[in-house]
Amino acid sequence: MRxxxxxxxxxxxxxxxxxxxxxPFDPARDPAKDLRVAMQRAQAEHKNILMDVGGNWCEWCxxxxxxxxxxxxxxxxxxxxxxxxxxxxxxxxxxKAFLKRYPAPVGFPTWYVLSAQGRLLKAETNTSxxxxxxxxxxxxxxxxxxxxxxxxxxxxxxxxxxxxxA
Numbered sequence: 001m002r003x004x005x006x007x008x009x010x011x012x013x014x015x016x017x018x019x020x021x022x023x024p025f026d027p028a029r030d031p032a033k034d035l036r037v038a039m040q041r042a043q044a045e046h047k048n049i050l051m052d053v054g055g056n057w058c059e060w061c062x063x064x065x066x067x068x069x070x071x072x073x074x075x076x077x078x079x080x081x082x083x084x085x086x087x088x089x090x091x092x093x094x095x096k097a098f099l100k101r102y103p104a105p106v107g108f109p110t111w112y113v114l115s116a117q118g119r120l121l122k123a124e125t126n127t128s129x130x131x132x133x134x135x136x137x138x139x140x141x142x143x144x145x146x147x148x149x150x151x152x153x154x155x156x157x158x159x160x161x162x163x164x165x166a
Contacts (some may be wrong), residue, residue, distance in 0.1 A: 007025050023056045024065055025087045027093035042083045042116035048083040048154045054109035055090040057137035059136050061109040067140045113152040122152050
């Protein structure tokens, strides 16, 4: 009997850890601080910043997260080109002071693509255009997500062309 209790405790602990990973939006985080860290990392790694605004209450936000990280090609595009930061928007914390500098969301999730210096490149305030069929069971259109991620990826740093010595 004790063995079964121990197994049950371990399973509950693993389940809680898995659920914590599925909850990317933290109302206690400081998005201004997170942005500073994201900018430093983006500059060092020559990436753009994908600021994902939403909440753990938002089904579409969670489905988007699962789609991006569950698809090998989309996950690779993210890892190669973006520093991803999540900004919570919920009744616990709407992060109004931080978000007032950006175009207002039409719905959630909302994406802002920023340069490594923090300049707004794209505000995707209506991600329904990226949905497969506007039905939560259909999820997101992977081809549309790929087009978006490729389009707003940082431009390659051009290497100076060396001139032949005469």
